[in-house]
Amino acid sequence: MKSVAQRPAPATRHVVSINDLSDQDIQSVFDTAQGYLDTLGDRQLPYRLAKSSRVASGRILATLFYEPSTRTRLSFESAMLRLGGEVITSADPATSSAAKGESLADSVRVISSYADAIVIRHPRDGAARLAAEYSPIPVINGGDGSHEHPTQTLCDVFTLKRKNKNLKKLNVAISGDLRGSRTIHSFVYALARLGASIVPMPAPGMELPAHVDRRLREEFNCSFRPAKGAIGALYMTPDEPHQPALFADPDFEIDVKPSASRSEQKIAAVYVTRFQKERWADKDQAYPKIDAQFLKDAKYSQASVLHPLPRVGELDVSLDTDTRAVYFEQAAYGVPVRMALIALLLGLPDGPAMETYSGGFAPAERPLYDHPFTEGLSCSNRNCIVHEPMEAPYVRNKFHVVRGEDGCRLRCLYCEHDSEGFVVASRKNKWYADDPSLLLTEADHTLKDLVAFRDGASAQEAGYRARQQAAPRRRSKPAS
Ligand code: NCD
Numbered sequence: 001m002k003s004v005a006q007r008p009a010p011a012t013r014h015v016v017s018i019n020d021l022s023d024q025d026i027q028s029v030f031d032t033a034q035g036y037l038d039t040l041g042d043r044q045l046p047y048r049l050a051k052s053s054r055v056a057s058g059r060i061l062a063t064l065f066y067e068p069s070t071r072t073r074l075s076f077e078s079a080m081l082r083l084g085g086e087v088i089t090s091a092d093p094a095t096s097s098a099a100k101g102e103s104l105a106d107s108v109r110v111i112s113s114y115a116d117a118i119v120i121r122h123p124r125d126g127a128a129r130l131a132a133e134y135s136p137i138p139v140i141n142g143g144d145g146s147h148e149h150p151t152q153t154l155c156d157v158f159t160l161k162r163k164n165k166n167l168k169k170l171n172v173a174i175s176g177d178l179r180g181s182r183t184i185h186s187f188v189y190a191l192a193r194l195g196a197s198i199v200p201m202p203a204p205g206m207e208l209p210a211h212v213d214r215r216l217r218e219e220f221n222c223s224f225r226p227a228k229g230a231i232g233a234l235y236m237t238p239d240e241p242h243q244p245a246l247f248a249d250p251d252f253e254i255d256v257k258p259s260a261s262r263s264e265q266k267i268a269a270v271y272v273t274r275f276q277k278e279r280w281a282d283k284d285q286a287y288p289k290i291d292a293q294f295l296k297d298a299k300y301s302q303a304s305v306l307h308p309l310p311r312v313g314e315l316d317v318s319l320d321t322d323t324r325a326v327y328f329e330q331a332a333y334g335v336p337v338r339m340a341l342i343a344l345l346l347g348l349p350d351g352p353a354m355e356t357y358s359g360g361f362a363p364a365e366r367p368l369y370d371h372p373f374t375e376g377l378s379c380s381n382r383n384c385i386v387h388e389p390m391e392a393p394y395v396r397n398k399f400h401v402v403r404g405e406d407g408c409r410l411r412c413l414y415c416e417h418d419s420e421g422f423v424v425a426s427r428k429n430k431w432y433a434d435d436p437s438l439l440l441t442e443a444d445h446t447l448k449d450l451v452a453f454r455d456g457a458s459a460q461e462a463g464y465r466a467r468q469q470a471a472p473r474r475r476s477k478p479a480s
Contacts, residue, residue, distance in 0.1 A: 013345065014132035014139040017416075018150040018186040019361040023193060025344065028352030030158055032340035033333070035350070040082065040336075047162075047332040049082055055348045056085030062115035063089040064107065064131075065142065066098060066122045071309060072142045072151070075334030076119045076342075083339050083348065088115060104385075105134045105394035112137045117345055120144075123278075126385040126414025130395055138345040145383050146180045146209075146279050147415050152308050153186040154337045157194065159330040160269055163304050168195035170268035171231055173303070175201040175288055176314055178208045180276030183308040185212050187271060188235075192220035193361060198235040199267065203275065203287045211411070211418045218404055219364065230299055231267065269304040270295075272315045279383075291316035295324065306330055366400040367447055369410060369439060375462050376425075376451040377410065381417035401439045401447075408436040410452060422452045425459050431467035432459035 015021060021029070042050035061080040063073050069091070077087045090096045090111075097107060104122070108131045111118055117138040120131050125145035132139040143149040160167060172191055178184050178200055188208070191198050198216070200208060208216075216222040222235035272290045277283050295303065307315050307327040319325045343351025378397045379386045386395050399410035399419070409418045424439055425432035428449050439450060453459040456466065 012136060012138055014128075014135070014141075015150055015341065015345070016128045016132055016139065016141045016144075017148050017360075018153045018190050020150070021154075022360055022362075025352070025360075026154065026157070026190075029154060029337065029340040029344060030161060032343055032350070032352050033158060033336040036082075036336040036339050045332075047329040049335050052082045052084060053350065054084035055350050056080060056083035056342065056346065059083075059085040059117075059346055059348075060115040061085060061087050061342065062111045062118045063087065063091065063142070064111060064118055064120045065089075065091045066093045066120075066127075067143065069121055069142065071331050071334055072121065072149075073119070075331070076140075076142065076151075076338050078335050079338035079342055082335060083342060085116075085342075098390075101390060103390045103394055104131055104388075105391060108134045108139070117342060122385075123383075124385040124388055125381055125383050125417070126379075126412065127388075129414045130385045130391065134394070140341065140345070143182050144385075145415070146182050146185070146276065148186040149182040149308070150186045151334075151338060151341060152183045153190045154341065155330055155333045156183070156187055156271065156306055156308070157190055158333050158337050159306060159326055160304065162329070162333070163326060165268050165304060167191060167268070169237075170196050171199050171234065171265055172196045173199040173201050173267050173270045174273070175270060175290060176203055176273035177206045177276045177287075178202045178273070179206045180279040181273040181308075184208070184271070184273055188212065188216060189220065189361075192216055192222050192235070192237050195237045196268075197237060198222070199231055200233060200235070201288065203285065205285065206275075209417075211416060214404060214418065215416075231265075266299045266301065267303045269306060270300065272305065272307045272311070274307075274310065274312050274314055287314055289314050289316065290319070292318055292322070295319070295322070300324075366402060366411075367439075368398060368413070369401050369447065369450075369452070370398040370413075371396070371448075371451060376453055377419055377422055379412040379415060379417060380419045381412065381415050384412055384415040384417065386412070386414060399452075403440055408438075408440050410436075410439070419452075422454055423456050423459050425451050425453060425462075425464040426467075427451055430464055432456060432464040433467045 040049045040051040042048045063076055065073050073091060080087050093099060104127060112135050118135060119140045119142045120128050121142040122144050125147040128139060128141035128144040141148060141150055174184055188198050216235050217224060221238045224235050227233040275287050303324055305319060305325045309327060309331055385391055386397055398413040402409045402411050409420045411418050422436055423432045423434050424436060426449055
């Protein structure tokens with residue numbers, strides 16, 4: 001066997017959100033994935049692998065799935081096997097210790113002694129972040145509730161790149177259940193980072209969640225343009241890239257008309273999603289169908305059609321033979337792309353170098369509101385992992401304090417939903433005030449003294465009283 005230089009073991013890092021990967025990381029994963037396609041690919045079918053390597057020999061990947069999966073689990077397992085590693089799997093919560101009531105925090109600590117990396121899928125938003133907190137080995141999010149699905153996004157963007165759709169300034173339409181689809185949430189952050197414009201085409205009542213919409217506008221500097229013109233409503237990304245490193249790569253440059261006319265351009269890709277019926281109480285909702293008739297409109301003449309799959313009627317099978325359909329290729333790229341990600345996280349000799357790791361997409365510095373006591377605000381998202389009774393002893397409410405367009409908000413560290421409109425109390429002085437921005441104005445050391453409550457009534461119940469406004473000083477009477 002050819003001897004290969006050993007890399008020092010990389011520091012443990014997790015991929016819970018697409019934003020845990022810097023633009024440079026994403027580019028390196030793509031380059032490595034392309035390398036696997038070039039060296040291990042099937043000569044007949046350019047999107048599939050036909051050979052394996054031995055670089056991960058002796059390494060083990062655990063797949064820990066609490067929700068159904070075909071593509072994500074099997075492509076991760078295939079990826080590890082193609083790298084020459086081994087796989088252990090827990091694919092059915094009914095046959096794992098979860099059925100006996102074991103917490104995720106305990107399961108992850110146990111499994112981390114059996115494997116070198118864990119892929120986790122869970123119905124609760126934020127579960128992967130909690131798993132990462134307890135894991136000494138890399139945790140990869142294979143989909144957590146309706147939060148994120150970052151590795152699907154890697155496959156999606158890789159597919160678009162393979163179709164020569166370098167995304168800067170292109171219009172990408174996203175259709176269907178934009179609220180419940182975790183693939184959409186990771187995808188829109190990536191689109192914004194790559195400079196694409198996002199054209200939302202939600203099913204009725206299934207718009208992007210408020211916290212995702214806000215992050216696009218506030219954090220990724222997208223400007224929202226309400227519906228007008230051929231394309232309709234869209235989030236336009238700024239002309240300046242977010243991380244210039246990525247755009248220094250000539251491969252990511254593309255000649256396009258100036259951004260002012262972007263809205264008049266065509267749609268470069270349509271990303272279709274299914275109705276996430278497992279995440280909605282009302283199962284009988286109207287839902288758009290993408291078919292040949294829909295795609296007849298001239299603006300879709302060059303549009304690649306993507307879908308994370310499975311499809312359940314929203315994407316007509318007659319499109320399968322349409323040259324614009326790329327969804328089966330997209331699923332096939334799950335193997336080389338996930339191989340490259342595993343290689344990055346495990347520091348495999350043929351994988352991308354980790355030295356450039358900068359902590360992911362440059363986040364704004366935000367204070368962390370993290371109280372080791374149980375009183376006060378808990379995450380507003382009822383499906384967040386912090387509300388899972390089994391995890392109660394292992395998780396507490398943690399929030400980033402965010403300065404938004406409309407004041408101060410608390411963003412849950414796990415599911416990234418926002419809480420707003422709360423009151424802030426001082427534990428030392430026992431008052432509360434209807435002023436969330438106190439969390440922003442107080443210095444870090446005093447932040448520890450403050451506690452947020454949903455409303456004044458909850459603060460009063462916990463023994464706090466409304467803060468009195470300082471009374472205006474009385475003028476002393478002039479001596480007569
Ligand atoms: C997606 C998922 O699980 O979020 N599937 C996948 O991983 N390819 C999409 C879906 O289930 O609708």
